[in-house]
Amino acid sequence: MSPHSVISSARRLVVKVGSSSLTGPDGGIDHARLGALSDALAANHLAGTQIVLVSSGAIAAGIHPLGLRARPRDLATQQAAASVGQGALLAAYTHAFAGHEITVGQVLLTADDVTRRTHYANARRTLERLLDLGVLPIVNENDTVATSEIRFGDNDRLAALVAHLIDADALVLLSDVDALYDGPPSRPGAQRVPVVRGPHELADVEIGGSGSKVGTGGMATKIEAARIATAAGVVTSITAADQVTRVLAGEDVGTVFLPIGVRGRSRRLWLQHATTARGRLVVDEGAVLALVHRKKSLLPAGITAVEGTFHDGDPVDVCGPDGTVVARGLVNYTSAELPALLGRSTKELAHDLGPEYEREVIHRDDLVVI
Numbered sequence: 009m010s011p012h013s014v015i016s017s018a019r020r021l022v023v024k025v026g027s028s029s030l031t032g033p034d035g036g037i038d039h040a041r042l043g044a045l046s047d048a049l050a051a052n053h054l055a056g057t058q059i060v061l062v063s064s065g066a067i068a069a070g071i072h073p074l075g076l077r078a079r080p081r082d083l084a085t086q087q088a089a090a091s092v093g094q095g096a097l098l099a100a101y102t103h104a105f106a107g108h109e110i111t112v113g114q115v116l117l118t119a120d121d122v123t124r125r126t127h128y129a130n131a132r133r134t135l136e137r138l139l140d141l142g143v144l145p146i147v148n149e150n151d152t153v154a155t156s157e158i159r160f161g162d163n164d165r166l167a168a169l170v171a172h173l174i175d176a177d178a179l180v181l182l183s184d185v186d187a188l189y190d191g192p193p194s195r196p197g198a199q200r201v202p203v204v205r206g207p208h209e210l211a212d213v214e215i216g217g218s219g220s221k222v223g224t225g226g227m228a229t230k231i232e233a234a235r236i237a238t239a240a241g242v243v244t245s246i247t248a249a250d251q252v253t254r255v256l257a258g259e260d261v262g263t264v265f266l267p268i269g270v271r272g273r274s275r276r277l278w279l280q281h282a283t284t285a286r287g288r289l290v291v292d293e294g295a296v297l298a299l300v301h302r303k304k305s306l307l308p309a310g311i312t313a314v315e316g317t318f319h320d321g322d323p324v325d326v327c328g329p330d331g332t333v334v335a336r337g338l339v340n341y342t343s344a345e346l347p348a349l350l351g352r353s354t355k356e357l358a359h360d361l362g363p364e365y366e367r368e369v370i371h372r373d374d375l376v377v378i
C-alpha cells in the first residue's frame with residue numbers, strides 16, 4: 009500500500025490546521041478558507057472517516073475583536089485574545105459544519121493535565137465517545153488557563169499526541185505551505201521533499217521558522233510532530249490547507265513521513281513530549297539500572313539529591329550520577345518532603361513515619377525512560 013493511500017483509506021484521522029490557514033495576515037477569521045476546509049472534512053466525515061480536527065487560530069481570531077494590531081506577545085493578552093477568539097472560531101466551525109448536518113464538539117486540552125493518569129484516560133474516553141456519537145471533535149489547547157510553565161504553545165505536537173491518544177491511522181498537518189522543501193520555500197530553486205523515510209533523510213533539509221505573522225512554530229514544530237507521530241507508528245503528511253481534498257484522496261501532494269515505530273497506546277509518550285520538568289532527582293548507579301533495565305519504580309533509597317521546587321504530581325527529570333537525564337516521571341512527593349527520605353528504605357520510612365510513606369517516589373506507570 010502506498011503511503012498516500014494509507015491516508016485515503018484511514019478509518020480514523022487527525023487533521024491539524026494552523027493559524028495562518030484560517031485567519032488573515034493581521035488576524036480575524038477568514039471565513040472563506042475556514043468554510044472550504046470544513047467542506048472538505050465534511051465530505052470525508054460523511055463518507056465514514058472518523059476525523060478529529062486540531063485547530064489553531066484562537067489567539068489570531070481574537071486580534072480583530074479586541075482591536076489589537078498584531079498577535080500579542082505577552083501571555084495575559086494572548087490569553088485574553090484566545091478567550092475571545094476561541095469562541096468566535098468554534099462559532100464559525102459550528103456554522104460551517106451545520107451546513108452539512110454535522111455536529112462539532114469543542115475539546116480544550118491542557119497538555120499538563122492530559123499526562124496525569126486519570127485525566128489521560130478521561131480525555132481519551134471523551135474523544136472516543138464523541139466519535140462514537142458521530143460528532144466531529146475540534147481540539148485546541150486551553151490557552152486561556154495554561155500558564156507559561158505548563159503551556160504547550162504548539163499545536164503541531166499536540167496533534168501528534170492526540171493522534172497517538174486515539175490510535176489514529178494518520179496525521180495530516182495543514183499549513184500555508186504545500187510541502188516540506190529542502191530549504192526555505194521562498195528561496196529560488198527550493199525543491200519539494202515528497203517522502204521522508206526516516207530522520208536520516210532530513211539531514212540536508214534546512215528547516216526555518218514561520219513565514220506568517222500569526223503562525224508560531226514554522227516547519228520545525230511540524231517536523232518534530234512528524235517525528236513523534238511516526239515513532240508511534242502514525243503516517244504523517246504535511247501539506248497546505250487548500251490541498252486537503254487531494255491529500256485525503258490519497259494523491260501525491262505534500263510530504264509524507266513513513267512510520268518508523270510500532271502503533272500502541274501509552275501515556276508515556278505524553279509524559280515525554282508534553283511535560284516540562286519542574287525539578288530534578290539525582291540518583292545512584294543502582295537506581296539507574298533499576299529504572300532503565302529492570303523497569304522498576306523509583307524508591308527513596310536510590311536518590312542522592314533533589315533540585316527545584318515541585319508539588320506531588322508534577323513532572324520531574326531523573327538524572328544519573330553524571331547529570332545525564334535518564335527518565336521523566338510524575339513525582340509522588342513534594343520537593344520539601346523528599347530530602348528527609350533520601351537513602352532510606354520504604355519499609356523503614358513506613359515504620360518511622362507512617363504507612364503513606366511506603367509509596368514510591370515515582371511509580372513505574374508514571375515514568376518514561378529517555
Ligand SMILES: Nc1ncnc2c1ncn2[C@@H]1O[C@H](COP(=O)(O)OP(=O)(O)O)[C@@H](O)[C@H]1O
Nearest residue numbers: 026027028183189216218219223224225226227
Ligand atoms: N524547509 C521548509 N519547507 C517548508 N516550509 C518552511 C521550511 N522552513 C520554514 N518554512 C516555513 O514554515 C511555515 C509554516 O509554519 P507556520 O507559519 O508556523 O504555519 P502554521 O500556522 O500553519 O502552523 C511556512 O509558511 C514556511 O515559510
Ligand SMILES: N[C@@H](CCC(=O)OP(=O)(O)O)C(=O)O
Nearest residue numbers: 027064065066067162163224
Ligand atoms: N493554541 C494557539 C495556537 C498555537 C499554535 O501552534 O499555532 P500554529 O503554529 O498556528 O498552529 C491558538 O489557538 O491560537
